[in-house]
Amino acid sequence: MASSPRIKKYYLYYTGSFLAFVGALALLENHGMPPRWIGYSFLFFTIFMYAAIGVMSRTSDVSEYYVAGRRIPAFFNGMATGADWMSAASFIGLAGTLYLSGFQGLAYVIGWTGGFVLVALLLAPYLRRFGEYTIPDFLGARYGGNTIRLVAVGAAILSSFVYVVAQIYGVGVITSRFVSLQFEIGVFVGLAGILVCSFLGGMRAVTWTQVAQYLVLIVAYMTPVAILSWNVTGNPMPQVVYGKVLSHVQQLEERIFNNPTEEKVRQLYQDRADSYAQKIMQLPESLNLERENLSSEINRLKAGDSQMKDVVALERLRRELPQDPDAAKMRWESAMFVAVERAKPPIHHGEAFPAKNAEENLAQRINFIALIFCLTVGTASLPHLLMRYYTTPTVREARESVFWALLFILLLYITAPAYAVFAKHEVLTNLVEIPIAQLPSWVAAWSKVGLVSIEDMNRDGILQFAELSLNPDVIVLATPEIAGMPYVVSGLVAAGALAAALSTADGLLLTITGALSHDVYYRIFRPQASTQFRLVISKSLLLIVAVLAATVAAEKPGTILAMVAWAFSIAGSAFFPALVLGIFWSRANRQGAVAGMLIGTLVAVYYILRLEMEHIPWLAHSGIHMDPWFHVQSTSAGIFGVASGFLTIIIVSLLTPAPDGQAQKFLERIRRTAKAD
Amino acid sequence: MHLSEPYWIKTRRLTGLLLIIWITITFLLSWYADWLNQWQILDFPLGFYMAAQGSLFIFLLLIWIYNRSMRRLDAEYGIDDE
Numbered sequence: 212m213a214s215s216p217r218i219k220k221y222y223l224y225y226t227g228s229f230l231a232f233v234g235a236l237a238l239l240e241n242h243g244m245p246p247r248w249i250g251y252s253f254l255f256f257t258i259f260m261y262a263a264i265g266v267m268s269r270t271s272d273v274s275e276y277y278v279a280g281r282r283i284p285a286f287f288n289g290m291a292t293g294a295d296w297m298s299a300a301s302f303i304g305l306a307g308t309l310y311l312s313g314f315q316g317l318a319y320v321i322g323w324t325g326g327f328v329l330v331a332l333l334l335a336p337y338l339r340r341f342g343e344y345t346i347p348d349f350l351g352a353r354y355g356g357n358t359i360r361l362v363a364v365g366a367a368i369l370s371s372f373v374y375v376v377a378q379i380y381g382v383g384v385i386t387s388r389f390v391s392l393q394f395e396i397g398v399f400v401g402l403a404g405i406l407v408c409s410f411l412g413g414m415r416a417v418t419w420t421q422v423a424q425y426l427v428l429i430v431a432y433m434t435p436v437a438i439l440s441w442n443v444t445g446n447p448m449p450q451v452v453y454g455k456v457l458s459h460v461q462q463l464e465e466r467i468f469n470n471p472t473e474e475k476v477r478q479l480y481q482d483r484a485d486s487y488a489q490k491i492m493q494l495p496e497s498l499n500l501e502r503e504n505l506s507s508e509i510n511r512l513k514a515g516d517s518q519m520k521d522v523v524a525l526e527r528l529r530r531e532l533p534q535d536p537d538a539a540k541m542r543w544e545s546a547m548f549v550a551v552e553r554a555k556p557p558i559h560h561g562e563a564f565p566a567k568n569a570e571e572n573l574a575q576r577i578n579f580i581a582l583i584f585c586l587t588v589g590t591a592s593l594p595h596l597l598m599r600y601y602t603t604p605t606v607r608e609a610r611e612s613v614f615w616a617l618l619f620i621l622l623l624y625i626t627a628p629a630y631a632v633f634a635k636h637e638v639l640t641n642l643v644e645i646p647i648a649q650l651p652s653w654v655a656a657w658s659k660v661g662l663v664s665i666e667d668m669n670r671d672g673i674l675q676f677a678e679l680s681l682n683p684d685v686i687v688l689a690t691p692e693i694a695g696m697p698y699v700v701s702g703l704v705a706a707g708a709l710a711a712a713l714s715t716a717d718g719l720l721l722t723i724t725g726a727l728s729h730d731v732y733y734r735i736f737r738p739q740a741s742t743q744f745r746l747v748i749s750k751s752l753l754l755i756v757a758v759l760a761a762t763v764a765a766e767k768p769g770t771i772l773a774m775v776a777w778a779f780s781i782a783g784s785a786f787f788p789a790l791v792l793g794i795f796w797s798r799a800n801r802q803g804a805v806a807g808m809l810i811g812t813l814v815a816v817y818y819i820l821r822l823e824m825e826h827i828p829w830l831a832h833s834g835i836h837m838d839p840w841f842h843v844q845s846t847s848a849g850i851f852g853v854a855s856g857f858l859t860i861i862i863v864s865l866l867t868p869a870p871d872g873q874a875q876k877f878l879e880r881i882r883r884t885a886k887a888d
Numbered sequence: 889m890h891l892s893e894p895y896w897i898k899t900r901r902l903t904g905l906l907l908i909i910w911i912t913i914t915f916l917l918s919w920y921a922d923w924l925n926q927w928q929i930l931d932f933p934l935g936f937y938m939a940a941q942g943s944l945f946i947f948l949l950l951i952w953i954y955n956r957s958m959r960r961l962d963a964e965y966g967i968d969d970e
Contacts, residue, residue, distance in 0.1 A: 245917070314921070321914060324944045328910045331951045332903050450941070454931030563921035563934045580915055587914065610958060614951045621944050628940040669969070811912035883967055884893040 289615020326590020432708020
């Protein structure tokens with residue numbers, strides 16, 4: 212590509228034309244363009260832009276394909292890292308998590324940004340000075356041998372594949388919601404959007420599209436909340452003024468949460484939970500009783516002169532009763548947990564560790580810290596992020612690009628808590644204590660798709676805080692409507708979410724195919740393969756992995772979203788100890804590293820399985836559920852995985868012979884301790 | 889190993905120092921967030937502010953300091969990576 216100032220000019224034109232496009236759509240909407248067409252325009256215009264960049268950056272050079280020819284200036288590498296890093300979960304989910312969990316959710320904000328300090332200090336400069344293609348390359352060169360390379364390939368695929376499936380799933384959700392495409396078709400539109408960037412041009416094309424995608428996603432994220440902030444406070448900088456809004460929210464919370472009506476509603480939920488608990492205890496009689504009660508009620512109605520639709524409704528209820536006691540137990544238990552959650556006094560937004568007793572308080576504190584630890588270490592271990600530091604021209608630019616990356620990422624992460632506070636402000640001032648018939652229109656619109664639900668527990672016709680439940684995704688998606696903006700802003704948000712999902716998926720896909728084609732095929736099986744043939748293999752694998760991921764995503768696997776949270780723990784446990792000790796401790800050897808990577812990963816996976824699963828069907832193993840160690844939740848399994856990884860590497864390395872001369876040479880090179888080279 | 893190599897010793901010292909500051913900010917401040925909340929900054933409770941913005945700016949500053957110091961170290965020892 213061209214020199215830096217010229218690239219800047221290109222992207223300036225690009226941003227300008229994107230904004231002009233948004234403006235033109237706003238005008239067209241004013242003249243009666245239907246929302247559906249606005250959605251389509253955003254979808255096709257942005258994907259067309261990315262495809263154009265992808266085609267312009269096509270390449271048949273191995274170094275261009277894997278590491279963009281190492282010609283990406285620090286500033287742009289930072290931007291690409293930002294898009295690579297911020298996924299659909301950051302863009303849509305984070306603000307909602309912060310809305311629901313208040314202070315406790317800030318662990319994600321600290322964790323996902325703090326990890327970049329570890330990248331800057333411990334990894335990026337050394338990876339760049341090493342200057343090969345993948346993370347398994349680095350471990351293979353430091354420790355020697357194919358075993359460590361294969362272990363690293365396995366861990367990279369394990370942590371990246373569920374992640375890429377979740378991104379494609381996200382594309383399906385976004386397209387089905389905003390342009391009402393069928394979910395499965397949305398998934399394959401997403402697949403096309405990913406392939407147009409990565410297939411022809413590999414890392415080089417992905418990098419330049421990621422820069423373009425960053426620009427779209429950051430504009431899309433900032434615009435709605437800035438307008439909302441202007442409406443509420445008269446200041447268009449939500450990050451600066453939401454402190455004031457937060458203190459207002461806290462006053463409202465004081466007043467509303469302790470309101471006797473609220474307490475009454477929570478008591479009603481508690482009663483419901485108790486009645487479910489009783490029914491579960493009295494299985495199977497309770498299920499029969501339920502069926503008999505419904506039957507006699509139906510007969511009574513049929514005998515009287517009541518309306519047919521009441522009878523039909525009751526008959527449907529009877530049909531939908533669980534078939535057998537086991538099914539009843541499962542369904543009633545989950546209904547009971549929902550009721551228990553809603554019976555709890557709500558969280559005060561700004562309060563840290565708001566527990567009633569000392570033990571719960573300690574558990575919250577430990578989990579806050581443990582989650583931060585896992586997210587920082589996971590950030591510094593996810594191969595698709597670390598790979599970006601191979602693409603700069605020099606070590607110095609690699610260091611500087613971490614600075615730019617954090618700056619660009621920080622813009623989104625300091626805005627997310629503002630979204631949450633403004634949303635809570637809206638709920639507490641314009642929703643709670645308002646007659647349900649007079650709620651703002653966005654509530655009804657999002658109730659239709661099931662993201663908002665309202666249940667008038669005490670039948671007073673007025674909304675209480677406890678009667679409202681919001682899906683986390685709705686916070687970002689509904690903000691344009693909350694602020695009363697035209698549909699074009701909603702379309703912009705959808706385009707931003709799409710950019711976030713596509714850019715992350717691209718980076719992950721390249722990591723997986725790089726591990727398979729470069730590390731397994733070229734390094735282990737056929738080192739004599741010609742460069743042309745290596746590229747053919749790469750591109751075919753890319754296609755296969757992408758289609759596989761889209762197929763899995765089209766199945767709508769329910770557990771996949773939970774598994775993404777575990778990817779950080781698994782990647783951190785597998786890579787972090789081996790990478791850091793490999794650079795900073797010259798005594799670390801191959802035996803130690805292989806053992807440490809395996810044991811760290813196994814400990815993390817073991818902890819997650821024991822906490823999350825009641826039984827493993829394919830092993831016919833049941834009753835494996837255990838109590839957490841030190842109150843730590845499964846999302847923070849990495850704290851045990853990373854600790855055991857470090858310990859294992861140290862102990863095993865000290866028990867086995869010191870590494871050979873090759874490792875010394877490697878260290879001299881990346882530390883620059885050799886006199887001349 | 890060449891532990892006598894001053895470039896590497898200084899790099900390590902700088903890395904260690906910044907890492908200690910990072911650990912303090914990330915973990916110690918978070919652990920005591922409820923205690924920090926008794927003060928206010930820009931209308932935010934202090935503990936909340938540090939977790940939502942303050943720490944993030946310090947992270948950025950740490951990387952900036954590291955990069956500047958490493959640039960100087962590189963110049964001092966004539967380290968010039970391609």
